[in-house]
Amino acid sequence: MSLCQSTVNEMTDAEYRMFCELLRAHCGLHFDESARFIVEKRLARRIQDLEIGSFAAYHYFLRSSVSADSEMSAVVDLLTTNETYFFREQNQLRALIHEIVPEILQRRREMDKRAPVRIWSAGCSSGEEPFSIVMMAMEAGIDVRRDLRVYASDISPAVLSKCRRAQYRESAFRNTEPFLRDRYFRAKNGSFRISDQVKESVDFIRLNLLDRCKISLLGMMDVVLCRNVIIYFNRETKKEVIQTFYDKLRPGGYLLLGHSESLINISSAFELCHLKNDLVHKRPVLGGEVSDPWHRLVASVAGSSGEDEL
Secondary structure, three states: OOOOOOOOOOOOHHHHHHHHHHHHHHHOEOOOHHHHHHHHHHHHHHHHHHOOOOHHHHHHHHHHOOOHHHHHHHHHHHHOOOOOOOOOOHHHHHHHHHHHHHHHHHHHHHOOOOOOEEEEEEOOOOOHHHHHHHHHHHHOOOOOOOOEEEEEEEOOHHHHHHHHHOEEOHHHHOOOOHHHHHHHEEEEOOEEEEOHHHHOOEEEEEOOOOOHHHHHHHOOEEEEEEOOOHHHEOHHHHHHHHHHHHHHEEEEEEEEEOOOOOOOOOOOOOEEEEOOOOEEEEOOOOOOOOOOHHHHHHHHHHHHHOOOOO
């Protein structure tokens, strides 16, 4: 019987801990004991495909092979969910396009500046989020060539390839008005390709959210969207990533997280802003900090529970 046909031995406790530590160090992914079955099953399938033979041998391969970087990307793809769709959490996108972007543009005009609003979609998956931003901006009459610049990043080369192909199946349009698909996509061989004008308005880059050196090359941002990404991190890594976003945002800039995500016990550096369409986080302007009840609560919780976490 060949190695690819044999059954990989059950993962030991030590092997599971080694893989978890490796993934946490590489990109911040956190898996507890409840995820063990999924991790073991998916890695075992990969080990069989590569004919490596055992979890221990695969761990060594990931740490020492010249192909380790690309293989780690494959592991991340195996263990995370990249399923998304256009116009997800649409109220938040409305807040971005109809409230946040106009506010920043107005602020620039008052200062006699014409710089575009810089938006970073961090953890963009297969591109639906940044493309949705561009389409909504165009629908709102915003000049996406002059007034908007969208940067989108992901750690996975596989999903970034999908972004650059910009070709999507029916499932990506579950929350898309038919007229928008007709206006911005062209049907081809059972899928839909996005228009060049939308595609060319987004810059895609491969980026690990723990790689602060490479992130520094992005420059300062006005808005950061990181939705349904930090749910994969433990609290320590969440703090590190949120601090990175804080540092990358200009004063007065905005952070948009997924609706199931919170900064409680993570950071008290942001203000919670109640916009017409949604709640968002804002980096305060020096001297203009707002002391609202939510912000005071977060600060008190962080202060009382964080002494051993700093």
